[in-house]
Amino acid sequence: MTEPDDALLPLDAVRPPASSKDTKGAPAPAPERPVARVVVDSPLPHLDRPFDYLVPDSMHETAEPGVRVRVRFAGKLIDGFLLERADESDHDGRLMPLERVVSPERVLTPEIAGLARAVADRYAGTLTDVLRLAVPPRHAKAEAEEPAKQDLPPTEPSRTASAWDAYPTGPSFLGALRDGRAPRAVWSALPGARGWAGATAEAVRATLDGGRGAVVVVPDGKDVALADGEFARVLGPDRHVALTADLGPAERYRRWLKVLRGQVRAVVGTRAAMFAPVADLGLVAIWDDGDDLHAERLAPYPHAREVLGLRAHRTGAAMLIGGYARTAEATQLVASGWARPIVAARTMIRGLAPRVRPAGEDAELAKDQAARQARLPSLAWRVLRHGLESGPVLVQVPRRGYLPALACRHCRTPARCSLPPTRRAALPPDADGGTAFQMPEAPAEAGHLCHGPLALRGGHAAPYCRWCGRVDADWRCASCGSPRLRAVVTGARRTAEELGRAFPSVQVRTSGRDGVLATVPAARALVVATPGAEPVAEGGYAAAVLLDGWALLGRADLRAGEEAVRRWMNAAALLRPGAELVVLADAALPAVQALLRWDPVTHAERELGDRAELGFPPAVRMATLTGVASAVRQMLDEVRLPPDAEVLGPVPVDEAGQERAMIRVRRSGGAALAAALKGASGVRAARKTPDVVKVSVDPLDLI
Known part of the structure; x- marks a missing residue:
């Protein structure tokens, strides 16, 4: 190892000078390329650089670039990746030897190492943090398994109609993939629950036919399952793998190794799949890039769209950004000329899109004056009843839970927790230097109150605080003293309860945080779901109602309008062609107009223009x-x-x-x-x- 610079390392990390005993006990160096450049597993940003180590002669055969190694760094044994072997080192002093090679498997390919470095530089992070996201933890048993031999017959050209024929530029896009070129496109998909997965599978097959590999990233496990089935149908068996976090460490690592070893060249998965080590990469694709699940929660917080864009640029691969709606970031790529749009003709869109009606239009308000205050106006009730005559009906509720926000029933003051906050008091360390114990929760200083928002978990439950979690059974309004509460926001579970009473003979199913349904049968039923958890109905939904549009549009968020359009269109795309959809929002708003006309492109272009004028990303x-x-x-x-x-x-x-x-x-x-x-x-x-x-x-x- 190169001796760390004292000015950069913490004081306890500076190594003392080597003794003569250390010099005498140094192992013999490897006969060729005796210097190993290693990135050590250190979270400190000022140590974000490779360090030189000596390759002992005993490790000459196994210490190849890309393997996991153990090294001594700042007096401790830590993990690292061997980036490269070199003949000489810039360090004038003695190099420390590698302690051992953890595994001869070369898990870090040069392409992924370069990509990780580029991602770390773009997001002001460290290479180590990115490598934790890119390379899964080792599972020794899975690594020791012999690769299964596969004699797959060559695929025959498909003679059936392609989903891309519905787009004027779709066939040329597939042709460019088959020819080994690198087209970059932003795709506005036609409505249809499964259409996007089949079209993406066809793009992957065209890439494989051209002799290259493909990586497809989708938001969640529900989308992975849908794409996995379409990939198996279009590509054939054993020609791709699906990577998700719920596979378990052994199975996930086993599938990842199949990609690394070249057994498969197509990958579909959630955001971790963006680093899948596919050889000869020809296509990177992302579906629904506006979903916040594509943003990594761990440092340096990269977004899958940006990582795939970097990867496409570095490898010369094609890129496909798809979705029913369009983000301002994707529109920026089109505006700059980096990507081309793929959009269907208006006649095709009108034939497949649902019939969208806003609940607040003047004609409906003239018929039903109470609709101005009702959560479910008469138009929504009519659509629900009519839709239930022929199949399942979707009800989208933007808030989960039962009653997540409460107020005083008399004066409408928001209900806040009236209990004192709690704190944890720690005992001093015991005489033996053991870990300090903690006392139970104790009230904080007198006169201080928690003031967290109150909510209800059920119809017969007492109000509880969403901050401290305690039940405030003796709550009284601080303004008028009334003990009575009213709902300010209604969640999905309360909505399902109310609809169950209104339609006693109809099954009510819920899909949300407590349990996400992947599919529902074609039988008549009410499906209450939060955004992103809508299950796919067999044959499509007969109707849909999008509740509480104000909750999406009124959020204090730069992307509130864009996110509302995306969530509404994702739900509307699950309907049968021409089915009725009611959205409870003001028809004059740009986001509602985008849904009415099924025109996400114009809305995204307007959004991009507004952000450029105000100086916000992606401008x-x-x-x-x-x-x-x-x-x-x-x-x-x-x-x-x-x-x-x-x-x-x-x-x-x-x-x-x-x-x-x-x-x-x-x-x-x-x-x-x-x-x-x-x-x-x-x-x-x-x-x-x-x-x-x-x-x-x-x-x-x-x-």
Whole structure:
């Protein structure tokens, strides 16, 4: 190992000089390329660089680039990946030898190593953090299994009609994939529950016919299951693998190894599949790129769309961004000329789209004056009854739970927790130096109240606080003293309960956080689902009602309108062609108009124009710093930002003293901004600054 720089490492990580005994006991170096460059598993940003180690002669055959190794670093044995072997080292001193090669399996390919480095640089993160996302944990038993020999017959050209024939540029897109070219497209899919999966499978087959591999990323396990079935039908058996987190560590690693070893060349999975080590990559595809499940929750918080875009650029692969709706980011790629749109003709769209009606139109309000205040106006009831005559009906509710928000029934003041907050008191360490125990929860100082929002878990339950979790059975309004409550927001479970009473002879099924249904039969039933959890109905839904549109459009979020269009269109696409759909929202709003006309492209272009005018992503690059107020301000004072950078804030984000600052630069200055933030984080880590500042580049949540 190269001796770490004392100015960069923490004091306890600096190694003492080597003794003569260490020199005498050094192993003989490998006869060729005796220097191994290793990335060590360290979270410290100022150590985000390879370190040189000596390859002992005994490890010459197994210490190949890409293998897992164990090395001694700062006095400890830690894991690492061997990036490359070299003849010489730039370090003048003695190199420490590799401790051992964990496995001869070369799990880190050069392509994935380069991609991980690019992702870390783009998101101001470290290579180690990205490699944790890219390479799954080792499972020795799965790794020791002999690869199964597969003699797969060559696929024959399909003679059936293609799903891409419905798009004017669809056949040329497939032809480019078969010819080994790299088309890049933003695809506005036609309505249909299974159409997108079949069309994506055809694009993957065209790529395989051209002698290259493919990676497809979808939001969740429900979509993986749907795509998995279509891939098996179109590609044939054993020609792809599905990668999801619920497979378990052994099965997931086994399937990942099949991809690494070249047994299969097509992968479909959730966001972790974006790093799948497919050889000769020819196509990367992402479905529904606006879904927040595509954004990684672990540092450095990369988005699957951006990672796949980097991968397509680096490997010369094609890219397909698909969805019923369109994001501003995808529209930016089309506007810049990086990608081309794939859109069906208007006549085709009108023939397949549902008939959308807003509940607040003037004609309906003239017939039913009570509809202005009713949660389910008469139009929605008529559509539900008519739809139940011929099949299942979908009811989308944007809020989960029972009654997630309450207010005083008399004065309408929001109901807040009237109990004192709790704290945990720690005992001093015992005489033996053991771990300190914790006392039970104790009330905080007198006079302080929790003030968290109250909610109900069921019809006969007492109100509880959503912050502290305790039951506030003796609640009284702080303004008028009334003990009576009313619902402000109605959740999916309460909606299902009310519909069950209104339609006593109809089965009511729910799909949401407590349990997601993948499919439902064609029998008449009411299906109440939260956005993203809508099951696929056999033959399509006969009708649908989208409740509480104000809850989606009224969110304090930069992407509120875009997200409402995406969630509504994803639900509407599950209906039969021409089926009735009622949306409870103002018809004059742009998002509602996009759904009425089934025109997500115009809405996305307008959204992109508005963001460019206001200076928000994707028209610009933006980063956020979140942490304790003093730490955020200190980092802002020390970081060397690009000359054109604008700092917004910092502003408080919660009642615990956390603040957030936003930094905005032109798109061309994104790399410089990420480098500056990473350097500042490294300086803070080297100083052992106790307060951590979370750095997020281009986050989804800005407001």
